[in-house]
Structure formats: structure tokens, C-alpha cells
Amino acid sequence: MPFPTLVHFKETKTMKRGAVIVVVTIIWSLVIKGGRGFTSQDYRDALEKSILFFEGQRSGRLPPDQRLSWRGHSALSDGSSYHVDLVGGYYDAGDNVKFGLPMAFTVTMLAWSVIEFGESMGGQVENARAAIRWGSDYLLKASTSTPDSLYVQVGDPNMEHRCWERPEDMDTPRTVFKISTQNPGSDVAAETAAALAASSIVFKHSDPSYSSKLLTASIQVFDFADRHRGSYSSSLGSAVCPFYCSYSGYQDELLWGAAWVYRASNNNSYSKYIGSNGQLMGANDDDYSFSWDDKRPATKVLLSKDVLETNTAEFQLYKAHADNYICSFIPGSSSFQNQYTPGGLLYKAGESNLQYVTSSTFLLLAYAKYLGDRSITCGTSTVTASQIVAQARKQVDYILGRNPMKMSYMVGFGDRYPQHLHHRASSVPSIHSHPLPIDCNSGFQYLYSNSPNPNLLVGAIVGGPDNSDRFNDDRSNYQQSEPATYINAPFVGVLAFFSHNNLSDVINLP
Structure with a gap:
């Protein structure tokens, strides 16, 4: 379980749109199809695989169209001893x-990927929607089963981590944890509201x-998060810490949740909420790390969309800080604020560093799309959308194999990729090839094999290399070899962006 750390397309007034498209197309050709990079087809292949990964992470009864066929049904009684269907x-x-905070963040980022770049996904958009629905269905049940409460976790991590067994064989306690009015968790609740609201946009048409059901639930959950403020880390203690402690507090999620409910509902009361509470919830913070734990830079980018696309002055403060984030x-x-490895990879943390790379890269591309033909000022420099896109592409290509190790960090993409994932279901023989149960302790032979x-x-995208571009393909080295849903989720949108042949359409030039 990775621990978080604190972590131009310039158009003059006399130019015609056609001229801009020609310029953009040339840039796109140089950026994407030049000899130094992957082709659009490569990115489409990686996009398909990035979505397929989520089928390997499914819990519950698998559907007939399950494509990763080595998985089986699992955890079919979750919540039953508590008289709730989870x-x-x-x-x-x-x-x-099943940890609620990273799962909700995963659903939010999958939904944002489709919202911004779904038109570039081609035939994969239905698979992306299916991945979102698998998560949003669960979050609906977790948020509407009992009034003034939210189920936020199934499974005792301390007990579960003592075993190495495939999910189909689980015999560790499926303990259920929830937050309530007495034991609040504004962070996980507000993130759940964000996930439900973002998903409602995806299914609106x-x-x-x-979609309506999702939006109604998101409003109710956000209200619960706001009325009963507190961190779920304080309420649930060792059940969530140190695994997914809310290190950044809950204020960032409240602002993030309000921004998503506002975008989904177009209800001005949430705009007013953001205006009234922003100063207390990180609106003035220049934070440079976006993750399942810290939503401050993403909220600023999201709210900048209104400023850049509709000339709304209301969120100008957020746009200014979003500029600072992009400039970093x-x-x-x-x-410039960030650290890169000698091979050019953004480096934030020693554990699961690629989660920061994929999430940051998504924000770069979303902001480039919002900018269109505008530019931003970074100190004495002027930075354009094409420069932002180029910076993002370096990160994408590094992950896909253009790095000192000459290794793709996405399993199944390219000729060389990690073979020893820190992943129980992947490392233990499938229930189809080995039908007899493999118990808690017997599974460790596969961990150490x-x-x-x-x-x-x-x-699956693993945690990735260290700050010297070195990668140890070792199952015991979870810091580098463990995949996670929240690493993949933002990368779905990123790959959709680069899989598109016409950059001018993606960036929406006027």
C-alpha cells in the first residue's frame, strides 16, 4: 500500500482558424509521429490495456463479458453480516x-478522463464507462444504504496483509467500516460525492x-460531509492508517467535492460555497502534488475551466494558482519547482512514484485543453499549450518504454515490462488452473518465487523506478512493483489525448 508524501498555440487577431489548424497539425505531426515518439496506434493500444486493467481489480460477481478470464468471483458476501449489500x-x-478513499478517487479520475477526453477514446469509451459504472454502482450502495452514514471500507487490512491469497479464496475477516454523524469522515465522504457527481456527468446522455440517481446521491453525501466535519483517519484509526491516512486533512476534499457537485448540478449554491469557504480550504495554497490524498492543485485546474472557457471572473484566484502549478x-x-530523474521522469516519492506522474500529467493535458490558443506567464517565460503537451508527452513515453531501463512500466505493453508484480491475484495460480483453495500461509511461496x-x-502500471531511473523487478519490492487503480485512472484520459490524430480537436481551438 503506497504511502503518500507531501508531496503554443498562439493565434493573432488576424490569423484564420484554418491557419491555426495547419500549424497545430504540423506540431502534432512532429510531436507524435516523429521518429522519436510512439504512434497514435501505440497510444490507442496502451489506452485499451489501461482500461482492461480494471477488470483485474474487480471485486464481486464478474459479468459474462469479463475479458481477464483468469479472475473469478470473489467477496460475494461483503456486508451481509452487517445487513447491507457491499x-x-x-x-x-x-x-x-476495498478502501473507500482511493476507490472513490479512482472513479472520479476515470470519470474526468471520459468527460475531458471521451471523444478521443473511439471504441474504448464504452469500456471506460463500464469501468466507471463498476465503481459508481458500489459507491451508490455504500452511500445510500443507511441514512447519515457512508460505508468506506471492507476488509481488515492488518489481518489481510498477514496473508498472501487470491481474492477468490479470501478467508480473512471482511470487516465493514463506516463513518457517521458521531464518527465523521469529510475527506472520504467528499471524495465519494466528487466521484458520484463526476460519474453523473459521464452518464447524463x-x-x-x-445519471440523476448518481447526482442525487452526490448532493446528499456532500451535505453529510460538510455538516459533520472531521477526518476519517481520526474516526477509524488503525483500520485506515497507515494504509490510506488522510495526511492532507479533509478541507481539500470538501472544496474538490463542491467543485464537482457544482459542475454536475450547475447549482449556484455550490459556487457560492466555493467562494465563501475557499480561503479556509486551500484556495491560496500553492501545492504541487496531486494524489488520492491531496486534491488542491486539481481543484484549481478544474475551476480554471470556467475562467478560461467562459471568461468567468469568479474563480480567477484558482486560475492564478493553477498557472503556478503548471509552471512548476x-x-x-x-x-520551475519539480524534480526529474536523470532520464526525465517526474519524481515525487520513493513509493509508487508513478501515481504522481500519471495524475500530474492528466492535469497538464486538461489545462492545455482549457488554454486552447492562450498562453500563461511563468516568471519571465511565456508557456503555451504545445509546450505543456510536450512536457506531458515526455512522461507518457517514459512510462511506455522510452527510459534508461528500456522497459515499459505498463504490463503487456511493448516487448519488456515487469513480470513480478506485487499483486496477490496475479502472482497466485488462477482458480481456473488450480481449483483447490490456496490458504493464507500457502500463498507466500508465490510471493517469494x-x-x-x-x-x-x-x-497494470506499477509503482515505477527510483530517482536514478533504476527498477528492480521484484515482487517483494512493493514500492516499485505494486500496481494500483489510482495510478491507472488518470492515465486513461492521458492516453486518450495522445491517441487522437487531430490535436486541434482535442484542445478545442476557437
């Missing part, structure tokens, strides 16, 4: 616990009834 959802990483990634600018994982978790 079957479904996702296992977060390489274990078999394809399934209006479902641009080497050579006077606002030198053999490659028998089940290919296609599309």
Missing part, C-alpha cells in the same frame, strides 16, 4: 481490501435515469 467495487492495489513542471522557467506471475494483469 458486494462489488474494486480492490485498490495488490491486496484484497447515455443513461439519464442513472516547465524546466528553464523561473517558476522467482518465477514470473502466472496471470498477466494486462494494463
